Amino acid sequence: MTSLMVDLKDIPTIQSVEITDDTLSVDLVDGRTIAVPIAWYPRLLQGSAKERQDWRLIGHGAGIHWNQLDEDISVKNLILGQPSGESQPSFQRWLSQHQAAD
Template sequence: MIFSKGLRIESLLIDDNRLFISLNTKQILIDKIENHKRLKTASLGDLNEFRFIANGTGIHWPSLDEDLSLYGLLKDYFIKNFQEQSELVIS
């Protein structure tokens, strides 16, 4: 889906406990920093030292040796939401 639909990360904003990941579709993924072992113990300064990788489908923190992929973030989102739904409608 990511490659066939051309989904890409355009920007990342970080506050003290969340990642705000803006996509080229104008959607925003919001993820808790505590969900990521290496990120949750990092300083805000280290968190703000990131770069986009793999043509905008990932985020890399060199000083933390941490990578997040758009695929993994979306997978986590769909799994969480799938488990919370009693009915799924495919139109």
């Protein structure tokens, strides 16, 4: 039996980001592309197309930040296939505030 070992010290940085109504795709500087469903990130799923496009790289390309959605996603979590760990009560508070602002 083999096991996957990930050396978290050598995580590549983000080169580019593309987000659609269904998918977050990230091109890494090592040539890999990682695509995940935005349903993994409820704040992205609930955000408008305009809000989803308002992102910036953080940590010299170690992650992505959406200011209007108050969402941060790291390359590490994308590589490890980890969806949002936000609790349901926290998300519901955010959603109530987000909808009230619209």
